[in-house]
Structure formats: C-alpha cells, structure tokens
Amino acid sequence: MKNYLELPGPYWDSFVGFLKRGVPLQYINKSAYFYKSEFFVDERVLIPRSETEILVEKVVEVIKESEKDELVVIEVGVGPGTIGLSLLQEISKKKIHFIGTDISQDALDVFKINQFKLDYKTPNHHLIDILKADRLSGIDKKADIIVTNPPYIKKDLDRSLVHNQVLQYEPHVALFLEDDQYNAWFNDLFNQVKNLMNSHGHFLMEGHESHLEELCELGNKVFSTSGKIQKDYTNRNRFLSYSF
Numbered sequence: 001m002k003n004y005l006e007l008p009g010p011y012w013d014s015f016v017g018f019l020k021r022g023v024p025l026q027y028i029n030k031s032a033y034f035y036k037s038e039f040f041v042d043e044r045v046l047i048p049r050s051e052t053e054i055l056v057e058k059v060v061e062v063i064k065e066s067e068k069d070e071l072v073v074i075e076v077g078v079g080p081g082t083i084g085l086s087l088l089q090e091i092s093k094k095k096i097h098f099i100g101t102d103i104s105q106d107a108l109d110v111f112k113i114n115q116f117k118l119d120y121k122t123p124n125h126h127l128i129d130i131l132k133a134d135r136l137s138g139i140d141k142k143a144d145i146i147v148t149n150p151p152y153i154k155k156d157l158d159r160s161l162v163h164n165q166v167l168q169y170e171p172h173v174a175l176f177l178e179d180d181q182y183n184a185w186f187n188d189l190f191n192q193v194k195n196l197m198n199s200h201g202h203f204l205m206e207g208h209e210s211h212l213e214e215l216c217e218l219g220n221k222v223f224s225t226s227g228k229i230q231k232d233y234t235n236r237n238r239f240l241s242y243s244f
C-alpha cells in the first residue's frame with residue numbers, strides 16, 4: 001500500500017499534486033461518505049459507490065418487513081463495511097447476527113477500523129462476526145438474508161470500460177473475475193447460498209449491467225425460482241434478488 005503522505009519531494013507533498021496524478025480524493029483523505037456515515041478507506045479497499053446504497057435500502061426493508069425479531073444476515077465481500085455497518089445502524093428493534101466474509105485480510109482490517117469508528121452508531125445488541133473466507137466457505141450458520149456486492153467485472157471483456165483511475169488505484173480483487181471462471185464463480189456462490197438459506201430467506205446482490213440477465217438465468221436454475229432484476233439510478237440493470 002502506498003502512503004502518499006510519506007512520498008518525498010515538494011510535488012508529492014502537495015495535495016494538489018496527488019490529485020493531478022489521479023489519486024482518488026477518497027484515498028488521499030482516507031475518507032468516503034456512504035449512506036449515512038463517513039467511512040475510513042485506503043487503497044486496501046474499494047471506494048464505495050453510491051448505487052450500492054440502494055442495496056442497503058433493500059436489505060433494511062426486508063429486515064423491517066420480516067416477522068422475526070432475530071435474524072442472521074450474512075454478507076459476502078464486506079470490504080470496508082459499507083453495506084453491513086450501514087444496515088446495522090438502521091435496525092434498532094430487531095437483533096441481527098451479522099456475519100461478514102472477505103477473501104482479503106486487508107479488507108477485513110479496514111472493516112475493523114470502521115467497526116470501531118462507527119461503534120457509537122451501531123446498536124450494541126447486534127452481534128458482528130467477520131472471517132477470512134472464499135465466499136461462504138466454512139460457514140455453517142443458516143441465514144435469513146444473504147447479501148453481496150461481489151467483484152463483478154469480467155477481467156478481459158469489460159476492462160476497456162473501466163476508468164484508468166480505477167484500474168490504477170483500486171484493488172483488483174474487489175473488481176475483477178476471470179472471464180472463463182465468471183459463471184462458475186457465481187454458480188458456486190448460488191449453491192452455497194442455497195445450502196445456507198433458511199426457509200422464507202432472501203438473497204440480494206449487486207451485479208454488472210451486461211451480465212445480470214445471464215446470472216439471473218443461472219440463479220433461476222440453482223434456486224428453482226425466479227429472480228428479480230432491478231435498476232440503479234442510471235436505469236441500468238444492477239441488482240438481482242431472490243425470495244425463498
């Protein structure tokens with residue numbers, strides 16, 4: 001991880017210099033606003049995107065509409081904690097056991113920083129567990145809700161559409177999957193979700209506008225039910241959800 005503030009020379013010492021070089025403002029400030037909070041971010045994690053706030057709203061809605069007073073919510077790929085820590089802040093009348101996974105230890109370290117930073121906003125009756133894992137492997141707890149904003153850009157096919165600043169500074173593990181492993185990666189995830197899901201549970205994910213319909217067909221087969229695709233602020237296919 002680069003520490004911009006320790007780079008030598010007058011040019012690199014200046015804030016404007018970092019900006020001119022294309023370093024994202026959020027990494028320079030070590031701060032990003034998402035939903036209702038300010039999160040610590042650096043180059044170990046993806047900078048949160050505003051469309052993901054829609055995913056938080058959807059999960060909060062599902063939790064509030066649930067008849068249960070205690071729910072298990074699992075998130076795959078927690079990153080800095082933007083989804084998980086935001087939704088926990090919204091739930092005061094129910095108890096959530098939140099389990100978050102990430103394949104990146106760096107990301108989990110940043111999650112812990114934000115868990116501490118936002119502790120004052122998080123109702124203390126919730127339980128938070130995080131673990132380093134590939135998707136849902138190693139988890140045997142049944143879930144009421146599984147949510148994910150996974151890496152969903154095809155490394156070769158979609159690369160030309162990715163901004164150079166993103167390519168240069170954001171962690172590729174948070175962004176890309178190999179083209180030839182893409183569907184198999186989601187097929188495995190969907191099967192893990194199926195095995196862990198409680199009856200009347202919900203699965204919600206963010207995905208790529210060009211690949212979401214194909215993933216929905218895949219999900220329909222694995223889950224034997226029809227998924228729902230929803231759009232983001234720019235009217236692009238962005239979310240896929242299943243209710244069981």
Ligand SMILES: C[S@@+](CC[C@H](N)C(=O)[O-])C[C@H]1O[C@@H](n2cnc3c(N)ncnc32)[C@H](O)[C@@H]1O
Pocket residue numbers: 046047048049052076077078079080081082083101102103104107133134135136149150151152173174175
């Ligand atoms: C698009 S980022 C989402 C981060 C955060 N949840 C958000 O919405 O801003 C994807 C996250 O998934 C993690 N990830 C990538 N592959 C994974 C895998 N196989 N299992 C678990 N997490 C993974 C990345 O490290 C990254 O933190």
